[in-house]
Amino acid sequence: MGITKKFKYSLVALAASTALVSAAMTPAPAFAQENNSKIEWDLSDLYTSADAWEAERQRVLEDMKGIEEYKGKLGKDAKTLLAAMDKISSVQKEAVRLLVYAVLSADEDLRVSEKQERRSLAQSLLSSLSQTAAFVSPELIKVGSKKIEKFIAKEPGLAKHAFNLRDTLRQEKFTLGEEAEGVLANAGDVLSGPGQIYGLMTNASLPWPTVTLSSGEEVMLNQSAYTRFRAVSNREDRKLVFDTFWGAWKTYEAMFGATLGTHVQGHIFNAKSRGYENALESAVSGSNIPTDVYRALVKAANDNLSSMHRYLKLRQRLLGLDDLHYYDIYPEVTALDRTFTVDDAKEMTLVSLEPFGEKYLNHLKEGFAGQWMHVFPQEGKRPGAYMFGSAYDVHPYVLLNFNSGFEDVSTFSHEWGHAVHTMLSKENQPYENFSYTTFTAELASTTNEVLLQEHMLAKDLPDAERLYYIDRALEGIRGTFFRQTMFAEFELRIHEMSEKGEALSGKKMTELYLELLKKYHGHDEGVMEIDNAYAIEWAYIPHFYRNFYVYQYATSISGGTAFAERMLAGDETARDDYIGVLEAGGSRYPYELLKDAKIDLASEVPYTTLINRMNRLMDEAEAILDRMGK
Numbered sequence: 272m273g274i275t276k277k278f279k280y281s282l283v284a285l286a287a288s289t290a291l292v293s294a295a296m297t298p299a300p301a302f303a304q305e306n307n308s309k310i311e312w313d314l315s316d317l318y319t320s321a322d323a324w325e326a327e328r329q330r331v332l333e334d335m336k337g338i339e340e341y342k343g344k345l346g347k348d349a350k351t352l353l354a355a356m357d358k359i360s361s362v363q364k365e366a367v368r369l370l371v372y373a374v375l376s377a378d379e380d381l382r383v384s385e386k387q388e389r390r391s392l393a394q395s396l397l398s399s400l401s402q403t404a405a406f407v408s409p410e411l412i413k414v415g416s417k418k419i420e421k422f423i424a425k426e427p428g429l430a431k432h433a434f435n436l437r438d439t440l441r442q443e444k445f446t447l448g449e450e451a452e453g454v455l456a457n458a459g460d461v462l463s464g465p466g467q468i469y470g471l472m473t474n475a476s477l478p479w480p481t482v483t484l485s486s487g488e489e490v491m492l493n494q495s496a497y498t499r500f501r502a503v504s505n506r507e508d509r510k511l512v513f514d515t516f517w518g519a520w521k522t523y524e525a526m527f528g529a530t531l532g533t534h535v536q537g538h539i540f541n542a543k544s545r546g547y548e549n550a551l552e553s554a555v556s557g558s559n560i561p562t563d564v565y566r567a568l569v570k571a572a573n574d575n576l577s578s579m580h581r582y583l584k585l586r587q588r589l590l591g592l593d594d595l596h597y598y599d600i601y602p603e604v605t606a607l608d609r610t611f612t613v614d615d616a617k618e619m620t621l622v623s624l625e626p627f628g629e630k631y632l633n634h635l636k637e638g639f640a641g642q643w644m645h646v647f648p649q650e651g652k653r654p655g656a657y658m659f660g661s662a663y664d665v666h667p668y669v670l671l672n673f674n675s676g677f678e679d680v681s682t683f684s685h686e687w688g689h690a691v692h693t694m695l696s697k698e699n700q701p702y703e704n705f706s707y708t709t710f711t712a713e714l715a716s717t718t719n720e721v722l723l724q725e726h727m728l729a730k731d732l733p734d735a736e737r738l739y740y741i742d743r744a745l746e747g748i749r750g751t752f753f754r755q756t757m758f759a760e761f762e763l764r765i766h767e768m769s770e771k772g773e774a775l776s777g778k779k780m781t782e783l784y785l786e787l788l789k790k791y792h793g794h795d796e797g798v799m800e801i802d803n804a805y806a807i808e809w810a811y812i813p814h815f816y817r818n819f820y821v822y823q824y825a826t827s828i829s830g831g832t833a834f835a836e837r838m839l840a841g842d843e844t845a846r847d848d849y850i851g852v853l854e855a856g857g858s859r860y861p862y863e864l865l866k867d868a869k870i871d872l873a874s875e876v877p878y879t880t881l882i883n884r885m886n887r888l889m890d891e892a893e894a895i896l897d898r899m900g901k
Contacts, residue, residue, distance in 0.1 A: 313642035317372040346414035349426035356432040371662040380651035416440040431701040445545040465534035466816040502601040513598040527810035528777020554819035559860040563873040571878035572756035580793035595799045605739040610675040616683040623726035626838040648672040660693030667693045688719035696856030710861040713827030721835040751828045759822035784809040833877040
């Protein structure tokens with residue numbers, strides 16, 4: 272949302288430390304709750320009432336005006352700079368707290384217009400704060416690093432601001448003069464247009480087709496229905512769903528091509544205007560992540576496609592099919608004949624995370640004992656799951672839609688990974704440095720998932736149950752490592768095409784995506800048949816409007832797996848390295864932080880570790896199937 276970490280940690284925190292999932296903003300279905308009870312959060316820890324929230328919003332609006340008093344004075348002396356930075360931090364901290372309450376309250380029931388209006392007011396407040404403090408970065412750069420460093424050395428109070436001050440100055444060569452910066456700022460609404468148009472088209476404007484399934488059920492194939500029915504057990508129904516859904520998207524190929532192409536041109540415009548070598552460098556510069564990380568990830572996935580193809584053949588064996596098509600990628604191939612309670616999820620999370628040590632486990636126990644979660648589905652509630660921990664003076668909150676399956680337990684552990692990350696960061700960092708980036712945020716959650724899987728696989732289980740957990744782990748690697756990296760490669764390629772002067776179109780994007788689909792899924796090797804009609808899938812992926820964002824899911828599962836494997840192998844330094852990453856919060860650049868913890872995501876090592884685990888799991892799955900005679 273355009274607010275940088277240097278002075279607006281709030282929306283970086285919203286993207287990183289909250290780990291919001293990309294769930295559609297539609298009401299979740301009701302579900303029979305565990306023991307007919309509710310487990311809901313207590314928002315009075317934030318504000319005692321909606322009236323108290325509104326009174327605080329008005330106070331923050333008034334307090335915000337004081338920021339403008341420092342315009343033109345940041346280079347006066349150290350005390351003035353400290354006063355300005357403290358003022359901005361103070362206002363922002365309270366503005367973010369207002370946002371947290373508004374979002375959590377609104378997500379309890381999306382049907383209540385008053386709550387949605389409160390969310391809009393909170394977002395508007397943050398937007399106003401961004402505009403009010405827009406002078407800070409250009410003015411600091413004008414003052415210059417030499418003078419700012421003298422201020423930091425002279426005034427101890429600036430220590431908590433030092434990292435962000437230096438981070439601003441790091442961007443000096445990419446920051447333009449005041450007039451040019453104003454032009455770029457004014458272009459923001461125009462450049463965000465393609466993403467807004469895409470959202471309107473996909474959520475409100477596309478006419479969805481209708482299909483009649485083999486059962487006689489007539490289904491309107493909107494996005495949520497597609498997600499549900501693409502995984503049905505009847506193969507002819509799956510093919511019908513794919514053919515119909517992607518046929519509808521194909522009709523709008525040219526329009527979506529123009530929309531995404533314009534979006535890409537906006538990234539290139541910004542990169543060129545600021546003097547970056549390319550759009551990728553511009554996108555990763557905010558968190559100071561080397562472009563080598565992105566390229567190493569893509570290379571690692573391509574170098575290990577044989578393992579992806581082996582997994583697809585394993586799926587074919589589990590499905591009992593003579594051949595494999597792209598519409599066979601979603602149905603479940605294993606099942607688990609047991610359910611789990613929330614208490615089970617708590618116990619399994621605690622036991623599986625014992626390698627993290629007592630400090631980590633005590634934070635988990637504290638969270639479990641508090642009213643920090645909204646657990647069960649209910650009418651009007653936001654679907655999916657997330658952790659929102661951006662209110663610095665208050666504990667994190669976790670939203671779940673717990674339906675008693677193992678995947679719900681995994682999601683529980685995942686979101687509490689984010690929560691403890693937030694708790695450890697707050698415990699060890701001032702507000703100015705507590706908000707971490709997505710690059711480390713998702714690592715803290717995926718490590719938990721890996722340890723939970725390994726905890727279950729360490730048990731003496733029947734073959735069928737064991738195969739289920741192996742399948743879940745393998746499907747996670749396929750979906751999070753290979754699929755997300757395929758997206759990342761597509762995103763990089765379309766930017767590179769445009770940077771070379773090649774005109775983008777929907778037709779060209781479809782051709783490129785078809786090439787990648789075939790490569791990643793082994794079409795030419797006879798592993799999976801990729802029908803040309805399904806290559807319009809690129810138009811369906813919202814991540815392409817996030818500006819080189821999606822690759823971080825793949826780096827996170829790789830880094831998280833590397834940490835988990837080290838711990839399980841008895842590496843005595845792994846726990847301290849891991850906890851150190853969580854405690855550092857946003858006080859250091861994420862790539863450097865992980866590299867010092869022996870996880871270098873610009874090297875092949877963490878990716879090789881992930882693939883080795885994948886192959887090991889497939890070895891065991893194949894042995895089980897041999898024993899079962901399948």
